[in-house]
Amino acid sequence: MWLPVMGLIIGVIIGLLTDIRIPEEYSNYLSIAILAALDTLFGGIRAQLQNIYDEKVFVSGFFFNILLAASLAFLGVHLGVDLYLAAVFAFGVRLFQNIAVIRRILLTKWSTNGDK
Amino acid sequence: MGGKKNIGFTITAAILGLMVAIQFRTVSEPVVRDTRDTWELREDLMKEKEIQSELLREIRANEEKLEKYKTEKQQSKENVLRATLDELKTEAGLTDISGPGIKLVLAPAFDGIGPTTEPYLSPDLLRKLINELNMYGATHISVGGERVINTTVIRDINRETKINGRSLNQFPLEINVIADSGETAEKLYNRMKVSKSVEDFFIDNLRVTIHRPAENILVPAYVDSIRVRSMEAVKQGKGEGG
Incomplete structure (x- = not known):
């Protein structure tokens, strides 16, 4: 359980230390990709808690969602329609749903633990 | 949770962290870059001003040239001829x-x-x-x-x-x-x-x-054209033309 958190912290540290910067105009894509990644990550956590976690689904979903979100944003920029909003909406809704499910699962777990 | 499952999770988490860090850097960068931008702006302003002065110099040079041409034109033979022609026209009654x-x-x-x-x-x-x-x-x-x-x-x-x-x-x-x-x-x-x-x-x-x-x-001016039939230009050196 602590390993993913360690990985997250390591990633952040590496990112901050290596001083990598992307051009300003691509920061939109990166932010949408982060949203997609967050969504996938929370989806993975929920799946783990529900014991339906599948590594292949998780990893492929992670990259696929990121790519899809970025390409949607790209398409939106070129079409003049704010298509990235679709991605933001979809991922945002799913993020909330996932977090709600996780919260309920954790709550049930704790309440059962407390009952014991 | 098996260790094998956690590796994929960890890697994705690390990638997410990396992305967040990069995004954070990129978004928070302007604060740092703003000062640099000021300098850049100043430099750009300097450059633009140089270009402006250059252009002004060019304009001035061209105006000078124009003025020179004007004076040249005024002093040219053509103008003298024109003036003479006008004079003659007035004298002949065509104006x-x-x-x-x-x-x-x-x-x-x-x-x-x-x-x-x-x-x-x-x-x-x-x-x-x-x-x-x-x-x-x-x-x-x-x-x-x-x-x-x-x-x-x-x-x-x-x-x-x-x-x-x-x-x-x-x-x-x-x-x-x-x-x-x-x-x-x-x-x-x-x-x-x-x-x-x-x-x-x-x-x-x-x-x-x-x-x-x-x-x-x-x-008023004489409206018809003046036809000269029995006159010839006076040859120089002779008293009267033929």
Whole structure:
């Protein structure tokens, strides 16, 4: 359980230390990709808690969602329609749903633990 | 949770962290870069100002050139020729001229009183009048709107007096005369007042009214083209041309 958190912290540290910067105009894509990644990550956590976690689904979903979100944003920029909003909406809704499910699962777990 | 499952999770988490860090850097960068941007802006401003001064210099140079060309043009032979041409045209009577002068009006002496005889303007008399005007300092004359130039003919064709081929049978007939100056116009006026030819017109049942000198008498241009038949340019060195 602590390993993913360690990985997250390591990633952040590496990112901050290596001083990598992307051009300003691509920061939109990166932010949408982060949203997609967050969504996938929370989806993975929920799946783990529900014991339906599948590594292949998780990893492929992670990259696929990121790519899809970025390409949607790209398409939106070129079409003049704010298509990235679709991605933001979809991922945002799913993020909330996932977090709600996780919260309920954790709550049930704790309440059962407390009952014991 | 097995260890194998956690590895994929960890890697994705690390990638997410990396992305977040990069995004954070990128988004928070402008605060740092703003100061640099100021300098860049200053540098850019300097550059633009340099370009501006460069452009201004160019404009000035071009204006100078333009001015130079203008003065050159003014001093060119072409311009001298043009001025001469204009002068000659004025002299030949091909331009409208206005200036100080007098106005003579020929009108029938008796309007509807007694036996009406059509007033007849004899070309001899008109010629005499014009000669007189010329003698007393007239520079430009027009008769009934027809400019009198050096080659103007005044003659009788079928009992109709014609000037430059146009009939003079509309009365009152205006004769506009321009003199060199107001003074000359005044003299001309006085001379014409006592002129003999004015009396001669009366015999032909025409009364000549001489108006007081005015500052702006208009003499129109000669409208036809001047055809020179029996004249040749004077060869230099010879007294008279052939």
